[in-house]
Amino acid sequence: MRTRFILIQTSHAGNVGAAARAMKTMGFSDLVLVAPRWANVLRREETIQRASGALDVLNNARIVDTLDEALDGVTHLCATAMIPRDFGPPTRTPREHLEPLAGGDEQHVAFLFGSERFGMRNEDVYRCNVALSIPTDPSFGSLNLGAAIQVIAYEWRLALGGYAVRDATPAALAADARAVAGMLDHWERSLVDIGFLDPGAPKKLMPRLQQLFNRAQPTSEEIHILRGIAKAMSEAAAGGGAKTPSPVREEPGL
Known part of the structure; x- marks a missing residue:
């Protein structure tokens, strides 16, 4: 199952680097930016610094002008929106939705993230199959874009089977x-x-x-x-x- 992360009109270069880092730690590499604020955002110093070594994700990332271009080939689209929309898709927690999705027959899943300044437009949310809402504290639910991507990437990797935790040292055998x-x-x-x-x-x-x-x-x-x-x-x-x-x-x- 292919996975894509799509960022719409990203306004802070550092968040692009943080997104690349969050994706790489969970084994994902397909990043698409839709009309970011900076045309050279993938090469900006702040982006590279915040990526912390995830340069392969940045090198493979694409910049497109429209959401339609970013959705090429996608069969299941997940919005990330804290506030439910009238007439929009069902709102579910990531774990509630992603676990059964991982066991289904979808071929290409994408996660859609809105602008840091404006969030996601209603018309973009309406195009999605589901609106994922991270269950944060109701009195303070605002997440940095990089943090939100990390949570979604982790939950999706967990649903797909996750990675085994490796011991720092091999397990010692008991003496005879x-x-x-x-x-x-x-x-x-x-x-x-x-x-x-x-x-x-x-x-x-x-x-x-x-x-x-x-x-x-x-x-x-x-x-x-x-x-x-x-x-x-x-x-x-x-x-x-x-x-x-x-x-x-x-x-x-x-």
């Missing part, structure tokens, strides 16, 4: 049972060295630590860290002289 057992043996010796565990009356301390680490599922790197801590405890105990064991007392019910 042998590594955990070796670490616990090391800790047992160190706890004896520092006087925390009485080897003659160990009670249930080590089984409880075993269950703790089973739940935690430490990684191999974390096992190395824990063994390093155990080694440091034993070295500190050796440097400070022999310790008198302080038997671990079991609390009632433990």
Whole structure:
């Protein structure tokens, strides 16, 4: 399904750059400007700066004189209008309308945005199949053009299936049972060295630590860290002289 974003009579060059950036982050690239204020808007410094690297979208963007030219090939047209029009298309939220639209048989969807100064003309809204209204706070519903495009682009990408969220680092694998057992043996010796565990009356301390680490599922790197801590405890105990064991007392019910 092809997707086009159409901006009518855009008056601020920076908003064109912001539109390109919003589109690119959601994987869209077809941008058409209808009679923008600046004939060279795609090359203006403010436009390029606000695009923040989405230069391919700007390079592929087209400027046309009329809405008819911008709608060439479009089979489903969505207006973006906060205020419903009498005799106009139905007004729906983006998510309400776009999810079923993504599963339909439309071939070329376009989203229409009006001028920052005047909004959308009634005659342009009437040409649309639906008027999308972003559900903002009723007492303050005004959105910057770039922000509105970002919301619509996100909702449409979400309806189309979205992109998977990627972890910054690969998921670490839990250490195997042998590594955990070796670490616990090391800790047992160190706890004896520092006087925390009485080897003659160990009670249930080590089984409880075993269950703790089973739940935690430490990684191999974390096992190395824990063994390093155990080694440091034993070295500190050796440097400070022999310790008198302080038997671990079991609390009632433990």
